[in-house]
Amino acid sequence: MLLYLFEIRDTNFKGSGRVLSKRLYYEEPYLQEFKGKILEKIKIDGKPALILDNTCFYPTSGGQPNDLGYIQGVLIVDVIEDNEKIIHVLKEGIEEECGETVTGKIDWKRRFDHMQQHSGQHILSAAFEKLWNADTVSFYLGDEICTLDIMKDNITSEEVKKVEILSNNTVLENKSIKVYFVDQERANELNLRKIPPQKEDIRIVE
Known part of the structure; x- marks a missing residue:
């Protein structure tokens, strides 16, 4: 039994003429830890959130729940796909600012x-x-x-x-x-x- 599944998505999301985020989980689904640069720091329902230049955190999509894990040791409570952005919602804020590099680690068991x-x-x-x-x-x-x-x-x-x-x-x-x-x-x-x-x-x- 041969099964084909297609997804109409690119690994790179482009906006305003520049790449906003690269989805590492498409290229390396077994990647558990990565480094990414902070592009934006925002708030989602009052909680601190980050948009990175690349990520291996999978957002809720296609019936599959989002990944959990940590960025800079701070718990990720949600991962949201918002058009061309992947938003990482944190339990609490981090000190690092836009342009700085952070380390993310997913909950691999989940x-x-x-x-x-x-x-x-x-x-x-x-x-x-x-x-x-x-x-x-x-x-x-x-x-x-x-x-x-x-x-x-x-x-x-x-x-x-x-x-x-x-x-x-x-x-x-x-x-x-x-x-x-x-x-x-x-x-x-x-x-x-x-x-x-x-x-x-x-x-x-x-």
Whole structure:
């Protein structure tokens, strides 16, 4: 079972003619610690927040909760995607000012759990589609449970069991997950459920 997932995002976010932030987690998903330069210090609901020139903190997006961790030893309480910016909300302020370099470290146990659960969701979704032509309409990833909403009437326990068997067999194949960027012409050649509107920098997870 071959699964393609696309995301219409670039690793670099551009605004006002300059790069605002680079998303390191797209290029190095196993990166746990990084250094970044402070571009802006702002407030979010009264809490101090930072925008860095690069980050490996994943914001809440696509059904996956945000990363947690620390910047300069201060707890990150939220990570927000705001158009072209990734905003790191802190429990308390830090002394470093704009232009200075800080060190960030993610909560790897939380991130790795999210990676496993999210990959598992796509395997399950692909199995439902392959066996019963049933699309996934939504996905929730929580601390204790994950849920899928499947567009299929009167699903039986036997059908679910077949999905479980196919999904487990896919996991046991121990296939590598490949991540790469393509243009729209190449994307049209892949087995995508829908064709993305973006012309280039389409991120494929295979």
